[in-house]
Amino acid sequence: xxxxxxxxxxxxxxxxxxxxxxAETRHRIVDDLIxxxxxxGVADYFRTKASLLDPQDVTVIARERAGGACVGLAVGGWMExxxxxxxxVKTMLIGEAWHRGPVLRLIWRALFTGLLRDGAAFPPAIxxxxxxxxxxxxxxxFAGVPDTAIFPAIGGETFPAALMSxxxxxxxxxxxxxxxxxxxxxxxxxxxxxTGFYPTLPLCGKAPIDGHFQAYVTPDDRLLGCLFVRSPxxxxxxxxxxxxxxxxVKDDVTLASS
Numbered sequence: 076x077x078x079x080x081x082x083x084x085x086x087x088x089x090x091x092x093x094x095x096x097x098a099e100t101r102h103r104i105v106d107d108l109i110x111x112x113x114x115x116g117v118a119d120y121f122r123t124k125a126s127l128l129d130p131q132d133v134t135v136i137a138r139e140r141a142g143g144a145c146v147g148l149a150v151g152g153w154m155e156x157x158x159x160x161x162x163x164v165k166t167m168l169i170g171e172a173w174h175r176g177p178v179l180r181l182i183w184r185a186l187f188t189g190l191l192r193d194g195a196a197f198p199p200a201i202x203x204x205x206x207x208x209x210x211x212x213x214x215x216x217f218a219g220v221p222d223t224a225i226f227p228a229i230g231g232e233t234f235p236a237a238l239m240s241x242x243x244x245x246x247x248x249x250x251x252x253x254x255x256x257x258x259x260x261x262x263x264x265x266x267x268x269x270t271g272f273y274p275t276l277p278l279c280g281k282a283p284i285d286g287h288f289q290a291y292v293t294p295d296d297r298l299l300g301c302l303f304v305r306s307p308x309x310x311x312x313x314x315x316x317x318x319x320x321x322x323x324v325k326d327d328v329t330l331a332s333s
Contacts, residue, residue, distance in 0.1 A: 107145035111170025158241035161200035197310035227260030230283030265297035
């Protein structure tokens with residue numbers, strides 16, 4: 076992704092020191108996402124998860140430069156379990172018209188920029204709970220970097236047995252008391268009331284991934300996806316792929332002030 080690929084979009088990075096979003100801005104974000112994702116249950120999603128727009132460890136808001144409409148939102152939080160510190164990607168929403176455009180890569184770039192701007196170490200694990208094969212497929216693309224490992228292993232892949240204790244700890248931390256199927260990566264009941272967001276399973280077009288979700292994940296469940304980054308070299312390769320220098324913030328990323 077070169078700077079020219081993201082012409083027409085701006086990103087705002089917020090953290091817990093940023094001024095809270097006012098009511099008008101919160102409504103505008105939700106309304107824009109409802110309009111941009113008409114086949115998804117966005118209104119009910121934010122009624123259930125309104126706290127996602129409260130101050131978080133990192134929030135990325137992507138907007139069209141012309142008009143300022145919100146086209147994407149990502150929220151991430153640092154978490155600790157017995158085995159590891161990890162980044163929990165709490166949500167990643169992108170307007171349907173931009174699903175195959177540069178917005179996803181732009182949001183990941185801004186997310187990493189926000190996480191690391193104060194010299195924080197790259198997360199040893201990046202984690203999401205999802206019913207969306209497209210989201211897991213996007214995470215799985217990182218697994219092509221040497222010294223990474225992706226859970227669950229799908230389509231003939233292997234996953235290091237030594238990391239399974241960390242996977243169990245992450246599942247217990249994110250969904251305490253829920254039944255976790257280590258074989259499939261599914262946390263039963265982990266939708267936590269968000270069951271109408273997807274009208275149908277949003278297939279990614281990759282048969283092993285789509286087949287796994289179709290076979291094992293119901294709307295009440297969530298798949299636990301974990302990307303383990305096992306060396307500084309792997310972290311640097313991921314950052315380079317998104318044009319995220321560790322020494323400065325790119326000019327086209329706006330950092331929210333307090």
